[in-house]
Amino acid sequence: MKAILCFFKNGACLFLLIVFFLNFRSYAQTKISGQVSDASDKETLPGVSVTIKGASGGTATDTDGRYSITATPGQVLIFKYIGYNDQQVTVGSNAVINVQMTSSTKSLEEVVVIGYGTQKKGSLTGAVATFNADNLEERPVQRVDQAMVGQMAGVNVKQTTGSPGKGMSVQVRGTGSISAGNEPLYVIDGFPLAPSAPNGSGNYASGNPLDNINPNDIESIQVLKDASSAAIYGSRASNGVVLITTRRGKSGKPKITFNAYGGTVERSKKLDMLTGEEWIDRAIEVINGQWVASGPGRTAGQTTVERRQVLNSGLAADKQLGPNDVNTNYMIDDRWTQSGYPGLRIIDWQDEAFQRGLTQNYQLSASGATDVVNYFVSGNLTDQEGMVKGMGYRSYSARANVEVNANSKLKFGINLSPTYSITDDPGVEGKDNILHQLVSMTPVQEDSMGVYANTGNFGQYRWSTSPNSPIGKLENTSAQTKRFRTLATVFGEYKIIEGLNFRTTLNLDHTDNNFKRYIPYTITGTLSSRQSQLTANTSGTYSTYRRQTFVNENTLSYNKQFNKVHDLSLLAGASYNSDKFDNAEFNSNGGFTNSVITTLNKAAGITGNTTESKNVLLSYFGRVQYAFDGKYLMSASIRRDGSSRFGENTKWGWFPSASLGWRISEESFLEGVTQLSDLKLRASWGKAGNYNVGDYSGIPTLANYNYTFGGVQVIGQAPNRIVNPNVSWEVSNTFDVGLDFGLFSNRVTGAFDVYTKNNSNLLLNIPIPQTTGFSTLLGNTGEVKNQGWEFEISSRNLTGTFQWSTTANLSHNTNKVVSLPGGQNQILIPSSFDIEHSILKVGEPMYSIYVVQQQGILSQQDIDNNVARYGTQIAGDPKYVDANGDGVIDANDRVIVGHPTPDYSWGITNNFRYKGFDLSVLVQGQNGGSIYSLFGRSVNRTGTGLVDNVLGTWADRWRSPEDPGDGEVGKAYSTFGRIKNTDWLYSSDYFRVRNITLGYDLGRIIKTKQVQGARIYVTAENFFGRDSYGGGFNPEATNTNLSGSTSFPEAGDYGGLPLPKSLIFGVNFSF
């Protein structure tokens, strides 16, 4: 709280400072009038807002598009209209100023970025989604992927973590690969970044392509969704391609902008767990149950003293329980039954760990362009305290995009972006990490230990779970990732003859990442080990990696129009791409020799190693685009890729594509239909690849399997895999048919696409008989089909003084396994936790959830009727469905109950503008998917031990036939064990109001010459929403490999943070 006050104090100072420097002057005023019209169809525009820069008040055009306003020569008039680009005109001597505005959204003349070039939107024949990053600097997002959430049809961004600054998962048109990754290729300003798939736990341990990329530098994002647009990127394009364009200077006066915001970050959700009182109630029930079951003559009515006597009878004197000894399995803490729980403290661990953190961001940029040079430079500082104690993210980034026209033929430039980030994370998300432990931590503790139970000189409450206090861990673990990343591109372009250009680029992406963790002994082990072993229990790690991606691309492009009806574009190119990864890791071995120093030179011993790997990709590519009379469009491309990752005979692959377009609205027979301003039919086919496997997949390697003889270590080496010399790319074939339309002079525009994407030759760790020595072999087999449709629409609903526009997207995707290796019908995905719960089955969605179904609670009558039971179930235990009807419940009763990917995802943005105010609201959601939550296993499993805390639903459990609870949760003391069942199955449906921004144009009240524009805004991010995930915080969380297998990784939730919600205030100035 202190920090927040401090921020506002600083913010206020800054504001006063700026006001102080503003000059208030006045000029002789004249009346200006004029008419505003659309630049393309010349129709007049009513309701256009007309304001004077830096002045208050303003006006709007009338129904004929006319306006009048009083202004002074030298002042600047600003014309704003939703769906059009803002226009500024400086008042001169002329009293009449007519303005033509150009449409900003979905303009057919709008140029969009495509692979190796640009194209007019109207001429596109592929499926491309566009995200205009206009107001991104006003949102408290640290990452580009975060900014893309809900913005584009068919582009599904899963916010898999609540940790600030960490990479998310992006999926374009579903998931088609089982084990080779489903992340798209990212291309920043023409530089294809090294693809990186998350590891089995869903984390990007060796970096994510979007790490440290400053979202405030982004101009626009285009996603190439179908293969015809993406196939020019060949073997890396099967999961789609995300083209990111950073800002350039625009001609005109140099522009300096400053944006600052600050606010708070906190959790958006709390998990309902048993309160201390409810936990005690459950613990007593379990203890009594265990006591009664432990031997004859033992009754729930016996007191602690009586139980002690029973236990001691027959034991040798030295084995007996002393007067203060208890057996916590059989005896309660007598204080539980006393009023006020003397000496105990009820703790809500979640409340102790979560906090309201401070977030702030400052961005200063300068841009401009002349005939000779075009520049954009920016610097950004962002600092976010975590919503959990001990977490945080800071980043510093700078960018310089400079382009120089040396002469009429030669142009060269540089894009340079050094960044540095610091992430603090004591290890919060994932199984057995802090969040998991604190949620299940016993909510009753000794008052003397408080929230620091089992740390330092505090022991452990006898009836408590054993982890060291999660609060102690959050406060004392130091774990920091520092990342320095520089993206650099140098390019030159030479115009050989008119229309023929040669372009060469050299790109380097260099990341140095180091991670240091230090865990002092005071938060490890037991009290006695802390006291006896001291720093021998302290541990430390230092690991580092360097990733260098180098890309050289050379292209020849030719554009020409013949006879005014034939438009031809040709492209040919070659590229060299190498990616080197160096890794080093050092760990303390045997504790530390010092309690203060945290570096490994004070470790008692160190283990460490370094590894390196490299891959090279060579490519040749070409494309033909042809348009006849702007009506009939065609495009075809081909790429040949060679990758060092594949076998001798299969290094090279061809990736062709073709597409056609017909602009029906240009046909004479539609001339009379004036409502229809644009109509285009598109069809495309293409083949792309996925090369995301390890660097040396075609080469059989050996690993060390050491042994010892006579006390001496000996080196052993043996093959660690068998390989398929013909291993090659995964192939995706995509067919896409789309319709683009514009109505009422493009006041309403939209697109509809239907697609089928077949991924075949899947890079799959094919299960093979273990008689080979191994369980899997990497090969190309199996097929997955994704089918779906996407709809995007944007509309200017209201024009006038009150303006309202809407953009919305909705997409539907289903996926199913078409075939599996060796003609198998199904593959059960292994599980690290109990039996398998996930299945690949022909005809069903990938990773379908495969568990036993629960159906109410067993009654004595059920048992008398011999209903099927699992093991030794009795009345009050859950009742399961005997799916195969064999009279018993076991693993054979599992059925498919859901699939992880949503059927529908959608996003809708509404923008409102009234006078100086503007409001935008982004709502986003998904439907139809399921979560099988292994986090649910830790907080909601049958027979959970008494010490662990469990979900709040356990308060309504079955207690007796007369008091059956809600019919869902069985009795507290159950000993039949557990089987994976629908207990932990949740719908992944949610909707979330991602962003609400309310802004006000300060220019209306501040008049100054120096400030061109000023704006204040308030943004609520993730403030409202609802999900159905009762067994965890975030329905999209992934942090643990549920399968424990590298062959069939299954990233899932075992303790993921809720999404942060933030409320921020910001100011925006341009000079």
Place this chain on the structure above:
Amino acid sequence: MKRTFFHTIILFSLLFTACEKELNQVPLSDASTETFYAIPNDFVQAVNATYASLRAYPERQLNLSETRSDNLYAVSDGGVRDWEGINSFHKTIASNPYVTEAWSENFNGIFRANTILDQLQKNGTIITDENLRRRLEAEAKFLRAFFYFDLVRWFGDVPIIDHPIVAEEANSIPRSPVADVYDLIMADLRFAGDNLLSPEQYANTDKGRATKYSAKGLLALVHMTRSGPTYGISGPGLGLNEWGNALELLNEISASGRYSFLTNAAGATSAYSNIFSYTNENNGEVVFDIQYISGASPVLGATFPWLLVPDTWFQSLGFNTQGGLTIRPVSNDLLNSYEANDLRRYFSIQTGYTFNGSTETRSFFKKYVDISKVPTNNRLDWPINFIVLRYTDILMLKAECILHGAAGSQTEVDAIVNQVRSRAGLTPLTNVTLAQLMEERRKEFAAEGSRWHDLVRSGLVETRIPAWIEAEDVQNQMQNFVKEYIIYPIPQSQLDVRQGLYTQNNGY
């Protein structure tokens, strides 16, 4: 101008032609099989790696033999543990990690042994020292037989793989009858027995390698296992009468004079514990063991010492959690079977302890734990060897053969059993019966992973286990035992990998 353009094109074409060679990347941090098996030491390393496949063996015996037997009553205790299905005779354990591990790890070891044998055939001439070459072949064969014998005892019929195979070939190799697998095992062990060194011929730094007597001892146990009843299942017993063949081999071992029965020094009672002492490794009892040390990187230590030990016991003594999780209680049946003053009980079993004020009154095995040797920094790094075959076992197996009718006298049997009893501080017996011998084995080898195999070989399992469940299972947690449970199910993943290649064992 045009020249510049064409020069550029040519330049880049050349550049890219050069680049194409770069597509032939080789691993920077791992050796590849193409460059290995080039010097004699490579073959030695390949054999060492095959020994490394033994490292999981002790845990497997404790999980699959000890935990399944009447020595442990390890039913549910709050949570559900992976050993529950093994202990309580659940029907659906085909995906149990312990069962899966037994199949995969043994076949991985067999693959490594086959790879060496294959390479010796192809490139063996690299090894100019003929003795070394033959020793390596014999070691590989010993290990292959070792892994196969383990497989046969857990699963019955298994596929015979005697050379490195690729996936397509594996897809066409079905399970072979146990008898055929035994043929391979016995041939390998005979070769190993003939060609391995005697223990004294190894250098000190080679202690722990298989010796000719390791091979002969294992072969004797194979013969005895084959002589056990079939129970009407395709299990390890073939109902043969090879007790005599076994006895001959066992006699050869004792006649060699290379091994000794550790006895109590005058006035001392420590001989039994000395067998397992951290400071007395490679003692005279050891016919074959699996070796571990601490402090290596990556670790080469053991985990079996704490496998059956509850975590809170270590915590109660001021140590960090090791990984045994909750208690796997020793059965009352075993506890009660110890005669008073049996030294072995107090060495093998810990009864009762208090941690954090909470008292546990049940008992557990702590046989391999020397509390003064708990590794402080890595719970996976215990420095104690696991004795697979010890001289006491050789002697008691002899007695067993004799009682089954092999040459020898009751006096010999009594002498052997009484030698064992005397060391344990017990009074002698006369006219020892087979039942008495097996009861003595149970206590002598408690927690050594021998019990299930003993029950199966002796024919006791079918009657003993149901009776024990009836008496012991007060919590009513165990399922009924049927004779098909003598062996384990084939791992589900292996049934799924190719439909129809293997059929599941009956009863599962």
